[in-house]
Amino acid sequence: MNIKSLLLGSAAALAVVSGAQAADAIVAAEPEPVEYVRVCDAYGTGYFYIPGTETCLKIEGYIRFQVNVGPDQAAPGTSDWDAVTRGQVQFTAKSDTEYGPLTGVIVLQANADNATFQETILDSAYLDIAGFRAGLFYSWWDDGLSGETDVLASGSTLHNSIRYQYESGDFYAGISVDELEDSIHGTRNVANVDGSFGEGETANNVGIALGIGGKAGAFTYQVIGGYDTDTEDGAIRAMGTVAIGPGTLGLAAAWASGPNAYYEESEWTIAAEYAIQATDKLKITPGVQWFDNYRNGSYGGGGVTNTTDFTSDDAWKVGLTVDYQIVENFYAKASVQYLDGDNLDDVTTGYFRLQRAF
Template sequence: MNIKSLLLGSAAALVAVSGARAADAVVVAEPEPMEYVRVCDVYGAGYYYIPGTETCLRVGGYLRYDIGVGKGGYGGLIDVADKMGDGLNDTYYKRARAALQLDARSETELGTLRAYMHINFDWNAGVTADNLTSTGTNVGINHAYIELGGFRVGKTDSLFATMTGYTGNVIQDDLISYAGGAGADYGTHQIAYTYVGSNGFSAAVAVEEGAYDNAIDSYVPHVVAGAAFTQGWGGVSGVVGYDSNYEEWAGKVRLDVNVNEQLSLFVMGGYGTDDNVTRNFYKGWGGNWAVWGGGTYRFNEKASFNAQVSYAENKDVAVVANVAYQLVPGLTITPEVAWNSWHTENKVKIDDGFGGFLRFQRSF
């Protein structure tokens, strides 16, 4: 009887304690729903929605390592002072570059709103004022602009270079400059409008500041206008620019032909005035006229051969060829060779020579 009473009492105590603990139980809050990053396929591959917004962002860029040797083309560092004082030497030109690209886009009632930036961080080999070799770091803004619909404001390449698609697929494509003066510095502040039709036709107009010594010296901007027509067989494009500093004009016309899936060719001609100055922000070549031509032959998905020949009225000549080879996806190795001969504005030969260039580029 005592054992039975003890068991019943213990059971009652356990029930009471359990009820008390149930009444005091901690309630765990439901976790907040997590917002995962969503793919944005409206503008192509690589974009995703910034969490909590309807803005699509693409992060990209590349790491690049360049090596130049010889006298022609970009070449090496020629006739630098020997640091032991024993005369002059030739050595490599080298550059390591880290490039960051951000592209943000969203749709508005006025069209696509876009902000784009491309920043370069370089470690360069160079020559000091005393003709001694040296290295150093510099940061450059290739592009930093805003677009809404067809309007663009910011820093980018001159429309005189972009409307006709620069030149060929070689690295040293501007040994005879097609824009930006003799130094091919065609980056500029720009206000532009571009119309893009549904049939392959496009047209654009821009006011620009110029660059370095070719920057405007008053409130009157440089002016550029151009048009292009692109189809499956290739395309034709043209552009004209007015340098407000020197009141000089320059224009270019280009023809592209896709011969087949492997071979594509182009030819471009330029003409400009030189009444007040021999070269300006748009006429970067020597003499009144210049021509550029070349092409690309794709051996397969990994390898292609690129070549370009350029000639200006002052007898400047440049010949460049390379093989671009994709070793693995994202990594391309490009050995290139160039020969050029350069002259004064009066067609007097200064020098000529060969140069080699090697580029490693990991793009992402």
Template sequence: MTMKSVLLGAAAGLAAIGAAQAADLPMTKGEAVEYVKVCSAFGPGFFYIPGSDTCLKIGGEVRAKYYGFGGTGYSRNDNRSAFDTQARIWFDARTQTDWGLLRSYFQINADSNKLTNRGGGDKRQVFSIDKAFIQFGGLTAGYAHSFFGFYDNEYGDTLEGNYYNESSTVNLLAYTAQFGGGFSATLSIEDGRDHRVDTTGFLGGRAVNQGGQQVPDVVGQLRYDQSWGALAVQAAGHQFRSADPVDANGIIIPGSTHKNGYGYAVGATGLIKIPAIDGWFVVEGQYANGALEYLGANNTFLARADYFTSDVGRIKRGKGWSITGELSGAITPQLQATLVGSYIDLSYDRAGAPLGSDAALKEFTVSGNLVYTIVKGLKVGAEVGYTYGKLDHSFWTDDKGRDHKNYNNWLAGMRITRTF
């Protein structure tokens, strides 16, 4: 017997033993591999979460901003230039159920240096929740844009320029009913603390502090949407309350008088689409009495309070109106042009007002920008804006002792945006 025969016999024997042992083992199948599947029910970018019938879209954006300011120059604390980089990421999860669409949306923003032309307001590495809400059928619950108006939520196409209208994301609980034919109605209960006016500005030298909330804001909107555009009317009720006065040690001063009051706001929005330039014209206006946040008062150069208490202890509501208009269209398929103009007029009752006047504020702003799409997902834009304001009393005195009631500010800059 040759060595070759011995080796072949040994190999055959091992193979036979292996086959006999394998015959005694149970038969099993390989683990199923779940692949990510595209979900086309809700548009591009959605995919099925493995093992579920929920579709998820993950998106993000990086904005690099470079701006220069000019104009007022009443303080050395004013920035004459400001850089900011903002990162955004969002998650949109949707499931079609027997009771309607179930959706949850979450977006977080991070700013490397919050863009502002006021030196004292700079903040570095600011993280903030932009939106966080749940929708089920007509129900919306969570942190979402107020249902008062729709311009800021759906348009508001300035790069960094200002305008005056409802622009707040608030905690709310809302229901929207669809009636067919483009008609819908929304009733929204919104956190009144999110609708308070920042009182860090001037009110004739008086500070106005609000107390704790008792009653939330109630917002209602009727809306009509068609292929040519949309119309809406809205209204809101808002409570304001005076806070307990405290001494220098933070101790409540006994025997103080407390004041409660209610304000309201009404508004209307109109949108006309312009297919010839792949654009639109939209205008939104509102009037408020004791609810100035709905006018966009927090966006003014000098923020004003919803109310003040006069020398004789009477509450005097702030009131006024504002309007914003936007015209936007494509110059070429890659180049979009947008022009935004806005005006706000605020005043207080004359009797008992600070400085014996109406403590009135009028402010106008206009912004124009061009945005060019370099490649899909990458845009570069340039913008110029101007703001002019006027008070009925002096708000600062220059180094030559001159009182100033007027102020103005120029804004010019650019933004590079990558969306994915």
């Protein structure tokens, strides 16, 4: 056998073996298609489709660091300053229905007075469709002027509520039924100093609020009213802003028939401010407010908070708030307020804040 015969035989053998291996080769399976996150621009910026659904989701929030100054800022009431930190995240889900957009909102908030004393709360949670809203949300009474001087609502404006709001262009009108469970007002709903309720007293008020508002060119307006069924007292508030010169002038007035869950500070009040847009990044807002028959958290006998009457004292408040945008979505705010009045020790409070929004 010569060399040529050997080479031909080896080539034939290799061809047979290669053919057998090719017949047994493993073919990789096709990868499953990947559904990437899609942008949802139907409801504005920031929304994306939840994979596998037609629901659009937006995630936003802020991180805040703040130093408060003033009397009794930190327990046990001996410090004149206190540093606090807050983190808040909001989830907004929207989808189209035959009745219009179906909206669901959840707002979670965590507050830290220090490393030991922290709390996480449900700040809002509600559903919204065809003008109806139900859940835990802030009422129209939470709206205010742009500064920090004005006090135009009672302490809590967050309620479990059912609301209908009609909107047409820049105009809206609505009615809300509110559970006022955390109110401490009324002869049947006064709280003792230790926070407990007396025998036979109730903490389950019901309130009804009405509101209208809107825009007309450079002018915005709002008129709202609230009636506390437990105290059988109500309040009315009117507020408006108008662009004038380098800033925006804001005016507000409120009246209450007696301290109630919607307004409790005084029988009458008038507030004004002028928000000056000094530069693209700097806004300066001086403000002033006058209170007629100021309640001043007065106390009655027997260690029970007197929440049913106004005093005959007057009070006034002035303040200045400065906002500065350091970079996009990051700003600083400083505010100082001075309060004085009849039979009232003058008090100065304020804060400095850094906040990053996302």
